[in-house]
Amino acid sequence: MTQTATPPQTLKPSAEGEGWKARPIKLKIFGNLIAEVVHKGICMYCGACIASCPIDILFHSENEEPIMRGTCAACQVCYYSCPRIELPVAEIERRVFGRERTSEETILGIHLGSYSVRAKDPEILKNAQDGGAVSALMLYALDQKIIDYALVSGFTSLQPWKPGPMVARTKQELVENAGSQYTPGGQVGGLAEIAVPNRSVVDFQEERMALVGLPCELQGFWRMNSHWIAAPKIGRNLVFTIGLFCSKVFDYQKMMVDYVQGERGIDLRTVTKVNIKKNRMLIYTGDRLAIDEPVEVIAHAAREECNICVDYSAELADIAVGAIGSASGWSTVLTRTPRGEDILNGAVDAGYIEMKRLDPLGKGMKFLETLCERKRLRDPSAYIRHNSAFPRPEPKLMPLQVPTK
């Protein structure tokens, strides 16, 4: 009964992506995602699948993996939004930075400048992890109306110190959620969980957003936005991202609940700050240092999903922030895109942060590079079917030429 027109010969290949692929008879649905990623122990709970599901049936769960409530519509979007299935870094970099990375940038990734930054606002400094750079930059962007809200990692659920995506619109909310948590929180999942952009196409007042996330979460975000089957609709109101330096993440149950609260008997509600620095774990309650032990104590709690991640310094972020490479109380900031550079300089001119340039050949940056290199040597190919195509340094390191500005 239906008039089937002759199939069009010249269908334009998609803007990005590999062009045409026959529709596989075997669709890759959420079940495949569970089998190939979660049960294989390589799901780092970034939340990209949770955000990308068009019918919103994927959710955060207690044991840090995505769960499905309801009936799946077999649309393959979650499968192709997962960075652990396949991560074409070269293509993502072309999309984020406009160019691929050159050979000198194999380790630290594309970056325009490296600075040491500290927030000027005492209230932010009090709650901040090191220099309070993330909260200060977000506050600057909120005040200058660059963004309407920031999606930060805060304390959402009832369990104390269990991180989750939080929408921050005011300084008070930013300060409340400042400080790093060393357990996974499914940050990108917050894009659909809380900050739900209205999905219809007509451009009503779209709320501009900034995203703070770990390197794996940014990989998830950009994977979701680059593959042609994945969901480009979710991140379209994003202005800039802030990535955090990250060596590995710990399991909430094993680290916080069993060790800190169980063995050490510290009530998690009283813990105000958790810091892992120079291979020592420092846990503060109030401003008293409650625990100061070597990291090996909670080595058993480290998530083995992180053993295959090779991105230490958030190479896909606009601004990468971390503690390594700066004096204590200061944050190291690498600006990777012109937009990141403008925001940083704007924050300095507006008096939100104070900034010192970090000499690329100085001791701090050297230490940062060695950490990145050590993380780069983790071998992801054993786990991921397609190699994650992070460029690998040549065996022996050539001396770096000073990048001419």
Place this chain on the structure above:
Amino acid sequence: MSLAHEREDSLVKTLKESFPSDIKEATVVRRSRINLVVAPDKIADIAVFLRDKLGYDHPSGVSAVDYNREGRFEIVYHLSSIKTRDQQDIVINLKESVPRNSPKAVSLVSVWPGVENYERESIEMFGIQFEGHPRPEKLFLNDNWDGPPPMRKEVRFPTD
């Protein structure tokens, strides 16, 4: 689930005291919602008690639910009150279960005239007989409908 439930709890207490044996279960389900499961034979005088003593004089509807796995119909009278000002938002779900094979229930049209139409709909949609109902004929279905009561679970339509 939220806030304080004193009004609802006090209502449940008075009901439990006045009908200790007949009320099988009286629970506060949600804010301003009370479930009251009673024995089918005692529902008439509980209804009169609700209307006169507690002031629940405004029927909001009657629902019939077919629990075919448990082999019973459940008839729910939704009652709200206009006489008592402070209980305007409370709804009491007066429930009674009748066996599925011989669904007979007592009609409460004498207590609340408003439930007449809802009971007629339950008669035609589920096949429940209400004794003492003034006009137990079909309400919506036309007269020559001889098929099974359509809202029962075993009546399957081709799902679209």
Place this chain on the structure above:
Amino acid sequence: MAPIVGKFKAAVNSWVAYSAGLRHLFHKPYTLRFPEQRYAVEAGFRGRHLLHLDRCTGCGICAWICPEKCITIVQRGDRWFPQYFYGRCCFCHFCTDYCPEFALEETVEYDIAEYTRELLVWSPERLAKPPAKKDNKYVFSVNGSRGASQVPEQGH
């Protein structure tokens, strides 16, 4: 005494009624003669769907969510596209909302009547054609004193 006052009040009221009606004798009517004068709907109007063939991945979410099940996924070469049957569509546009790819969009085209039911089946290629530009549009506008009327669109 009361009936006389009542009669007098009734006379006054009915005169008030007639004068209220007469005052509107010279106002412009709201009605538009459809094909010549066309009602200008705004950008977000939920009219006929527009399918972007290059973005559509053939995932079938639109067919899954459609309340009237009027979308079937048809094959074109080695790709799959939705095909709409506008005889059943209720224009709720859940399909454009739930499409993960921006592949479906609303258009302002609402006159899609046909003579035969077969023509109501819109193949993907026909859906991909953007709506034709139509002029003689009228906008419903309210200016306080003069009242509401349909004025020609200024082509904003």
Place this chain on the structure above:
Amino acid sequence: MQAMSPTEPGAQTMTLSVGPQHSGSGHMRLIVELDGDIIVSAMPDPGYVHRGIEKIIELRNIIRSIPVIERPSIIDASNLNHAWVKAIEELQGVEPPARGQYLRCLINEMNRIMSHLYWLSIYGVFLGHTTMFMWPLGDRELFIDLAESLTGARITYSYLVPGGVRRDLPKGFAEEAIKRTKYFEKRLDEYENIFFKNPLFTSRAKGIGILTRERAIALGSTGPTLRGSGIDRDLRKDEPYAAYGELDFKVHTRPGGDSYSRAMVHMDEMRESSQLIRQILEKLPSGPVRRKAPIVVPRGETYARVESARGECSFYMIGEGGDKPYRARYITGSYRNLAAIPEVLKGVRLADMPTSWWSIDYWPVEADR
């Protein structure tokens, strides 16, 4: 002028079948027993537009059911939609963001005005007052145009989904809405001049179709029918939902209990709603309009109700965890006012039947579901 008292029983009466025809809004039949010109008893015979919506809901998931539950009264679509969405959210425990709540109240109030305007135009044409048929339908365009720019559709919006609303406010909506509501209130005064003060109407409505306060309560009638008998019962005040808790408005009642007071309650509510629209647009908070809610009906039961244009519209929903409700009992405003029709038509002259019957705003499609 009090209506004639019904004659003593056993007198020779004639039964007349009024209908089944499109009585202004859907087919319905009234079997009327006449003694001369006076109606002795009237028995409504609904069911001509029964589509079995409660059965359809059990077969579709909750998103696909939204256009179905709006069909009983398409001119009051968003209030019915709100009852459905409120029932699901109570089961899921999801709370839409503040801006979403305010936008829900905005579209509800616009829908209430549109529904009352449509009622008023049918009321006019029932009495042969064709101007009163043209004006409200024309002025309804004011709000249909606004709703179209807000939701994209003119009448059946499907704008509310579990977790919030589907779109945000377009630019320039607020100024246009304030201008139109002010103009609309001037038009309401003109309606009163031409229709409600007109003796042609008042003589046929005052004292006709009395629904006393006790009978109104006992019959479970609701909405303007209840408020026309002097009972200030309005769910937006008694059980504030969405953003009605933060809005201040008055519940209008008329003590008379006759057709005239029921009609005037509709008119007062229209003024109140247009003032509410302006108030909502002032107090509109910023933020997202929608929270993520699963397409799931969790295990449990709830009785959620909303004040629609014709009265309380309620869902008694039982969920068992799938994406379809196990049972969704759907009781609408007109279905509850069905019992009041015989009461209102008793002792009324046949010529006055339309005024007293239509003042209840009985919508056969909404009653039959």
